[in-house]
Amino acid sequence: MSDSQNFYKIGIAAPNLMVICIDTNVGGRETGRLYSCYSREPAVFDDPYQLLLMMDEVMESINYPQASVALRDYSVRGEGKRQEKQTEEPGRRDGIDRRRKTPDKVMEQTELLEFRGGIATYAVRIQYRQYATWQGELVWLEKNLARGFNSELEMLKLMDNMRED
Secondary structure (H helix, E strand, O other): OOHHHHHHHHOOOOOOOEEEEEEEEEOOEEEEEEEEOOEEEEEEEOOHHHHHHHHHHHHHHHOOOOEOOOOOOEEEEOOOEEEEOOOOOOOOOOOOOOOOOOOOOOOOHHHHOOOOOOOEEEEEEEEEEOOOOOEEEEEEOOOOEEEEEOOHHHHHHHHHHHHHO
16 A cells, blocks of 8 residues: 555545654654645754644644634733734734645655655644644654544653554
8 A cells, every 4th residue: 555545544635744753762752844735845843842843833823724723922012011013913812813824735645655764754743723732643654553633742752652552
């Protein structure tokens, strides 16, 4: 069975499909690359937190899946006073600027399957962003092992645990 046939089980048509390539693991700190259909260049991450931020950035840029909770962003302004950042779109209470342009796809989802990490490669499809976290499915491509998750932390733990089994 080819990679694309295996991958089809988790929804190859998902616009937010991403591939995580784990290249190194030094002292439990994994580094690697993140691929999406919206850039031919990988996003390189040095730790799991950075990976999560990059994945969130992809989903925010395409507004899919839509977040059910808008996270507030506070910054220090003036004389140490904290103020909520204003949205660029007047009248919006959720803090999301819906005027931004969705990036164009530069490769098909099936092309993502060609990338491989030095240690492991995972395909991720985030189905929902509810309760200020993610729910979705993770597939370890080398073993065609799929597991569902209900939070970012659970996804990161699955990535570790799948390789240990």
